[in-house]
Amino acid sequence: MDAELFPRDRTQIAPGAVHVPDWLDARHQRELVTACRAWARPPAGLRTVHTPGGGTMTARQVCLGWHWYPYGYARTVVDGDGSPVKPFPEWLGELGRSAVRDALGEPGEPGTLGAPGRPRAPSPSYDIALINFYDSDARMGMHRDSDETADAPVVSLSLGDSCVFRFGNTETRTRPYTDVELRSGDLFVFGGPARLAHHGVPKVYAGTAPPELGLTGRLNITLRVSGR
Template sequence: MNEPLFGAEPVTVAPGAVHVPGWLDTGAQRDLVERCRQWARGPGGMVQHRMPRGGAMSVRMTALGWYWEPYRYSRRLPGGEPVPPFPPVLGELARAGVAAASGAPPRADDPPYDVALVNFYDADARMGMHQDREERADVPVVSLSLGDTCVFRFGNTQTRTRPYTDVELGSGDLFVFGGPARMAYHGVPRTRPGTAPAGIGLERGRLNITIRATGLE
C-alpha cells in the first residue's frame, strides 16, 4: 500500500495524546477503505453490539485478531467460528503511527499489536464516552480515520464529563493515545456528513480503525 505521509505536524491534545492531521495520503486511504470492505464481508460481519443494559450501539463494528463485545475479548465469534486474523499491515501502520506521533519507535519489549476494531459511522451514529480498558498491555492505542469528518471528544482519566477537548478528525488523520492518556475517556458525539474527500472510495459515512495490543495469551 502507499506510504503514510510522515511530514504532517503532530498536535499534542493532552500529555500522551497526539493528533497527526492528514497522515495517510489518498492512495493509502483508498487501499484501507477497500480492505475494510473485505474485512466486513468476512465471517464476523458488521455487528451492532448490545450494551449490558440492552441498548444497541449505533456504530457497526467488525473485529480482527480478537472478537470484542461489551466488555470482553474472545478468540471465537458468537457462532463458534475463529475470529478473522489480525492483518500484519495494521500492525505496521500502528507502529509507524506511534513513531510519527512520538518521534520515536515503539518500545521493543512492548506486547505486539494484535487486535483491530473497524467501526462504521453513518450520519446518525455516535459513540459515548468510554475507556479502552479490556486490554492488559499498557501500549498506545492507534486510531485511523477514513471518510467523513467527526468530532472526537478526548477527556480525562477520572470521569466521562469535563474537562475534555473536542478535536475534528478528518479523513487520513492519525490519533494516538498512551502513557498518562491511555485510560482517558473518549467518544464521538457527532459526525459531519458529506465531508468525505473524493478519491478514497467512500462517498459517505466514516470508517474508524482502532488498533490495540491486548496483552492476552
C-alpha cells in the same frame, strides 16, 4: 480541503495524546477502505453491538485478531454468528508501529514514553483491530479502552466523513475534555498517562468524505495490544 486558511498542525492534546493530521495519503486511504470492505463481509463480518444493559451501539463494528464484546475479548464472534474472528494482518501491525513512532517518537527519545533514564520501551506488538463504521446518525459515547491487559498506545485512523472526536480525562466521562475534528487520513495516538482517558464521537459530519474514496460515512480503525 485543498487550501487551508489555517494549516492543521500536529498537536499534543494531552500528555501522551497526539493528533497528526493527514497522516495517510490518498492511496493508503483507498487501500484501507478496500481492506475494510473485505473484513466487513461475513462470516465474522460487520455487526451491531448490544450492551449488557440492553443498549445498542449506533456504530457497527468488525474485529480482527481478537473479537471484542462488552466487555471482554474472545476468539470467536460470541455475540454474533459464532464464527472465528478474522486474523490480524502483520502489515496492519507495522502500520500501527509506524504511527506510534511518528506521533510519540522512537522509544528512548526525550519526551517520549521510553525517555532516557527509563527502560527502553519495546515496539508495540499490535494484535487487535476494531473497525467501527459510522453513518450520519451514529455516535460513540464516552468510554475507556480498558479491556486489554497491556498498556501500549492506542492507534486510531480515520477514513471517510469528518467527525468531532472528544478526548477527555481518566477520572470521569464529563469535563474537562477537548474536541478535535478528525478528517479522513488523520491519525490519533494515545498512550502513557492518556492511555485510559475517556473519549467518544458526539458528531459525524455527513458528506465530508473525499469523493475519490467512494465512501459514504466514516470508518475508524483502532489498533490495540491485547496483552493476552
